[in-house]
Amino acid sequence: MRVVVTEFMDEEALAAFESGLSVTYDPSLVDDRGATLAAVGEADAVIVRNRTRIDRELLDAAPKLRAVGRLGVGLDNIDLDACRTRAIAVLPATGANTLSVAEYVIGATMALVRGSFAARDEMVAGLWPRNALGRGGEVSGRVMGLLGLGGIAQAVAERARALGMTLAAHDPFLPEDHPAWAGVGRCGFEDLLGRADVLSLHVPLTEGTRGLLGADALARMKPGAILVNTARGGIVDEAALVAALTSGALGGAALDVFATEPLTAEAGALFRNCPNLILTPHIAGVTGEGNTRVSHLTVENVRRALAGD
Known part of the structure; x- marks a missing residue:
């Protein structure tokens, strides 16, 4: 049997596959569609992150395919x-x-609310911006709003609660009697x-x-509020967000996901000179520890699927 890995992962995890199973590990495949289609021709399984498109074209090129291992949880790149x-x-x-995503959300929240962690250039220049940066805030006592209350949001809620934040969430798909609602204000989207x-x-x-x-939803947010998106690009109207940040209607934002990924220079130009904005390349869930856990679980999932377990 043959497994093809088209994006980066913890290579040591691949050792868990049984001897006799052929593994092609080539993270460069994600940037070469033709090579990917050729590589999966004899594959029984493929392992991908979020950039490799598992669509009908790829499935037609992989007639033996039995399993798709996803190094993560989002499935919008898979038909x-x-x-x-x-x-x-x-x-x-x-x-x-x-855990990796939850810590990113909390870290970004604290950085944006405090507003004092982007002063390196001023400090090095000897400007000592103490008065301007001393007006930052604390997260304790603020409301952490969660749009969706699945596993990651629940982990965010646990950490936000420990910091003294009040919790509110909207999730019409989570039953009212689910234990995740304990201590979380249940409310409508508006x-x-x-x-x-x-x-978040x-x-x-x-x-x-x-x-x-x-634009309409952003205008309904509390003045000075913070937006954190680690979910998927396309959920947020990026141009409307930039306008809200530039006008001061929102206090800050952290975007780890984008409508165009990877973010090109052309698409990224929208964010140039936008204030109070953290941009990262879809890495909220990618830490050293998280990558190890994700990789080992994905290999185990694929191994069991191929073994018929």
């Missing part, structure tokens, strides 16, 4: 209907990077926008969530 038709198992690494001092997004990208945080 689930086509995989279901072919009886191909789609295997996300559920829970393995939860109410959440108006209540949250920090709004934890929903998938679907036709229902695409553009959900557009």
